[in-house]
Amino acid sequence: MTLHPPGSASTAAFLCIVSSVLASLIAAVGVATGSTRRAGAFALGLAVWLLLLSGYVASGVMQQPVPWVMLFLLTSNLAAIAAALSPLGGLLARELPLWALVGFQGFRLPLELVLHAWGEAGTIPMTMTWEGSNFDVISGIVALALAPASVRWHSAAWIANGVGLVLLLNVARVSVMSSPLPFAWEVEPPLTLAAHLPYALIVPVCVAGALLGHLVLSRALLERR
Template sequence: MLPGLPVYISVLFILIAISTVWLFYRATNYNRTTLVVLQGWLASQAVMALAGFYERTDTTPPRLAFLIGPPLLVIVALFVSKKGQHFIDTLRLEQLTLLHSVRIVVEIVLYLLFVHKAVPASMTFDGSNFDILAGLTAPLVYYLAFVRKKITRRMLLLWNMACLGLLINIVLTAILAAPTPFQQTAFDQPNIAISYFPFVWLPSVVVPIVLLSHLVAIQRLRTPW
């Protein structure tokens, strides 16, 4: 774990990761296989992080690729395979929309990590990260689209595309600020948090679930129900 970091920040992020998994589990109509896979992935990444695997940042390719690569491959497999497409078709769009509310607390944690010199300012809402807007608007969009039926499919599609852009922005910012051979920014205060437990769960669990939620919504909203 990060030396000198207050325990409450780590506990808060653990709750975020668990909440994200739980909300996605609800979106799958409580698919137990999904829950078991996610629990296994959470556990394996926790073990690797606690063993110090990700603290070695000078390797090529960067070890951080083990955080990002497998989830991205799974997402691709879901969209290109028949079984994966069937799984996507069963996901509940309203729950995927509400899931994005976790991004509010994620941004709060990132700011706390910045204060404790574990991430650069560019990764916070005080810098160039505006991802908190997705979290703040998610409950309202959920209410207006699925409870009051006041938002059209086109408006919901545009919201998902805009929020996907916000996600891509912070992901690229975080990657370029990580202390790897490919680091491009934030040399005075790099993104070291994602090399430690529990923050390895941000790129390996929380971000992939958020990404998948947007991609599924965009695909579904572009085609007739």
């Protein structure tokens, strides 16, 4: 699967967003556990996981979208679900303030700006932007707007979590339907980010990271009713 490479500025912005998400996750573990050692162990495990996934992408098997791309998407998101439901996910839900869990999703605002730039550059189809069927930019705006309010009102966190989760599910739908799959939409260019590094990191870091954040926030809200 070919990819028209985006500009260096948008690629650098993307890598900054990926780095900020990873740094936020590692910092969250450090705060929740109160241990830099555990945060370091988590960072090491995260690095190994991403190296394994990157090796999978670099091997070239993703050039055949069925079933390898679907397996990549499924594995990344199942890992996020498992982490959220694990004891570590429970610890994050108990120890982190709601405003931090809500505000974490704010990275989706700059990410959508990058995706829009990539759409205009012909790297991804416009279906993956707010001019098409992806409205996830709203999630980032809502998260940043309601994070301060969630300090006092749990309802603000519920709203941000609900909006973000619904829009994340829509992102998953649009991503699949924009990919070069037999049942997908006929779009040009098809979405092939998952088959190329470093752009494939959008799945295990940004998409799966957002899912992990929503599930941990859901646990936090349910435990603090």
